[in-house]
Amino acid sequence: MNVLFVCTGNTCRSPMAEAMLKNRAETDIQVKSCGISAMPGAQMSSQTKEVLRQQGIDMPHEATPINDSLVQWADWILTMTASHKETLWFRYPENRKKLYTLKEFALHADKQIWNQLEKAYADLEEKKRRYSEQSDSEMDAAGQSVYEVCREEMETIHHLKRQLTHSDIADPIGGLALDYLRTEQEIEACLNQWLSP
Numbered sequence: 001m002n003v004l005f006v007c008t009g010n011t012c013r014s015p016m017a018e019a020m021l022k023n024r025a026e027t028d029i030q031v032k033s034c035g036i037s038a039m040p041g042a043q044m045s046s047q048t049k050e051v052l053r054q055q056g057i058d059m060p061h062e063a064t065p066i067n068d069s070l071v072q073w074a075d076w077i078l079t080m081t082a083s084h085k086e087t088l089w090f091r092y093p094e095n096r097k098k099l100y101t102l103k104e105f106a107l108h109a110d111k112q113i114w115n116q117l118e119k120a121y122a123d124l125e126e127k128k129r130r131y132s133e134q135s136d137s138e139m140d141a142a143g144q145s146v147y148e149v150c151r152e153e154m155e156t157i158h159h160l161k162r163q164l165t166h167s168d169i170a171d172p173i174g175g176l177a178l179d180y181l182r183t184e185q186e187i188e189a190c191l192n193q194w195l196s197p
Contacts, residue, residue, distance in 0.1 A: 002030045004074035005102070006084055010035030010063035011045045012173050012180070013080040017102065017187050019052050019059040024195065034070055036087055038063040047172065047180040055184075071095055078102045081168040082161075089121070101167040106190035117160050124153040 003021065007014035014033035021031045042063035052059065064070070071077065071092050077099045079085040085101050092099070096118060104111060131149050169186050172179035 001028060002032075002073050002075045004070055004077045005031070005033040005080070006036060006066060006077060006088065007033075007080040007169075008035055008037050008084070008171070009042065009173070010038035010065075011042055012048050013169050013171065013183060013187070015044050015059070015061045015063075016048050016052065016184060017078070017080075017169075017191075019057050019061075020055070020184075020187055020191060022059065023055070023057050024191065032064075032070060032073070033061075034064045034066045036066055036084055038065040040065060045173065045180075047175075047177055050177070051180045051184045066091075074098060076100065076105065078105050080171070083168075089118075102169060102187070102190050103167040106194035113160055113163050117157060120153060120156045120160060124150055124157065127153060 005014040005017040005021075010033055014035060018031050018033035021029065040063060044059075044061040044063075049058075066088070071088075075098060077088065077095065079088065079099070079101050082101055085099055085104075088099055089096055104114065127150050128146060131146050169190075170179070170183050172183045
């Protein structure tokens with residue numbers, strides 16, 4: 001099984017999750033991490049290194065931006081936040097079935113709502129496509145903007161998003177050592193739930 005953890009810069013949360021899973025994983029689990037906005041080669045934050053060192057983990061790491069080959073490599077793509085997941089939903093729509101937040105995957109939270117969101121986004125895209133195919137004269141006669149035409153679908157999406165449980169792993173970047181420890185504990189709880197027999 002190939003697991004890819006994704007956060008923003010690939011210097012705190014996703015490398016922390018990568019190191020922690022590698023430290024306890026079975027030999028059949030391969031683990032990598034990357035970031036949606038990662039600066040290639042950036043180092044893991046010193047606070048992340050320290051939290052991992054306290055667990056006896058020392059992992060060399062350089063930040064990697066997400067790319068097609070990593071997405072194809074992964075059997076599961078586990079993001080640190082719902083907004084990371086949503087970004088990847090649009091960037092890699094053909095890979096949605098292997099895309100989860102870490103909490104959603106480990107705690108089995110919000111799967112039904114995400115399925116409803118996927119349908120709502122598909123409905124929105126279909127309506128936008130039909131709107132763009134109309135002739136200019138038809139649009140002028142109707143006098144409606146794409147926003148007005150798609151209002152119902154956008155309201156459905158907004159309503160569903162409000163129902164999501166808090167599925168984000170807290171971003172400790174720039175915080176105190178305690179913030180990094182809390183993030184480590186959140187990730188640990190997810191891994192414990194996922195990997196417990």
